[in-house]
Amino acid sequence: MKHYDMIIVGAGPAGLSAAIEAAKRGMKVVVYDENAKPGGQLFKQIHKFFGSREHYAKIRGFQIGEKLLAEASELGVEVVLDAIVIGIFPEKEVTVKIGEHVTHAKGDTILIATGASENMVTFPGWTLPGVIGAGAAQTMMNLHGVLPGHRVLMLGTGNVGLVVSFQLMQAGCEVVALADAAPRVGGYGVHASKVARCGVPFYLSHTIVSAEGEDHVTGVTIGQVDANWQIIEGSEKHFDVDTICLAVGLSPMSKLCDMAGCDMEDNPAKAGFVPVVDEYGETSVSGIYAAGDVSGIEEASSAMIEGRIAGIAAAVKLGYLSEAEGTAEIEKQKAALGGLRQGMFAPGMRGKQITETEEGIAISQNLLQYGFVSDEEVERFPGVTHSSGIHPVMECTQNIPCNPCQDACKNHCIKIGSHITSLPSVDPEAKCTGCGMCVAACSGQAIFLVREDCGDGTAEITLPYEFLPLPQKGEKGTALSRKGEAVCEAEVVGVRTAKVFDHTNLLTMKVPKEYAMKARFFRKGEPV
């Protein structure tokens, strides 16, 4: 039987981060993951992440996974793939199915970082082929290069539903609508806005009545729900679709913790059945730790920090690090974690209705109901200013833990300050050169460069564009509003692509100047 200082189950951000910290201290570490590729959820995340530089903000999820893996390998961590941990037994022994064999391993410490699984909801027809989890759709598209369908309805407006809707469109699917039984959009407003401006309608307080089809999905009916979650008669809407994506939450995959005899709790604030852990991630069983989504659904950024804390704590426990050093390092990590767990979407805010930002500005209600900020509302946010030359317009209106835009501008046009969840504001005194670094760095695709008046009755708008094929300079098309409605004809006057932009292309379009603050997307094809 093999013996390790630390056995880690799950090679997601939590598991890999713990492995790095433990191996750095000289521990012999093995990481088992059931997938052919390490990285957990990260390997299907093709979007740029939020957070700050230390948390790999503005880097695409799969690249964060690659970075963690490279660092772990360099430190001599043994990462075993296609390896399912099928059991955990007393004396910290695990059984692992690798290929056609079951092997046994013992660890002085064990970290369970098994992540989460997707929730489902039931409705007539929910077992028809074509009803899939949003995560499954993402795996099909981004890992296997397979289109899940052609016309899709997404149920759920949390970040997963919003991000996957956008990625479905990038892959070439048509998303006919987003529906959610809740009365308000659950995910980040910036993610919602980038979907809405492509013309996807949001139906809040709506749920699926039924899926139609004989041997696969051919259509779906949604309806509005009343205060008791009953469908209001006459509110039904039908869509012809071949795919229904469910993004209705994740549940911690904590079975191994339960099997190991850890004290468990059913905690709605953590989205399910989770092990009770102390501030170091240690469960009630000494030497068995849990970190990441398995101990409460959160983000990759917090999963990484929780993993690091568990790795350091294990090193202290086994004497690879002095208690004083360990405590000092853990305190640093805890401070970072505290910073991330702030703002409107912090774990403690779940289910609370927020009406004002930290700055005391009324929240955009339109954003919560329809997925986009209205023309009138947008003017009250500090990122939206007006000046004669080219300037950034930042339509980022909620307190989220994110700040790469501030770092991106070398001319100090953009300010968030030291409090990571503050709204970005534009300094009208600073001189914007139109370099576009902020537009490409914004994980929420919420920054536009606007020249409101070019002197000839037109305005120029530069926007982030992540669809293929790329429009060409001189091409005419349609400018869409924040709601995704056609507002006027637009001509592409520039498309910038650069390595530093990391696949976010900067498209500049010319529109009549009265649309400078209305036009926010470019639709290819015959202008209407």
Added chain:
Amino acid sequence: MNDRNRELKPFVEAPDDDMIICRCEEITKGEIRRAVHDGMFTLTEIRRYLRTGMGLCQGQTCTKLVKSIVARELGVKPNALGSATGRAPMRPIEMQILAKDKGE
């Protein structure tokens, strides 16, 4: 949950009773509701009685759904129910692979 004297409302058939909840084992909502009235109050009992969550996905899809149906039938909150006992193997595995396990 072990209060076997719990008074349940009488079983009333519902229009969606034939909806499949556990796809792997093809167990319907009606069967789960009926099982509660047959005296199966915990998730472990339901699982032994009906095999919900014992198929290919090992309950990854239906655990939460079964829990909410049982909770509603008992008139308790889902999180009052706890979970079914977890046992190795975590995932389905061929007998021949288990048979080769020499404990190494």
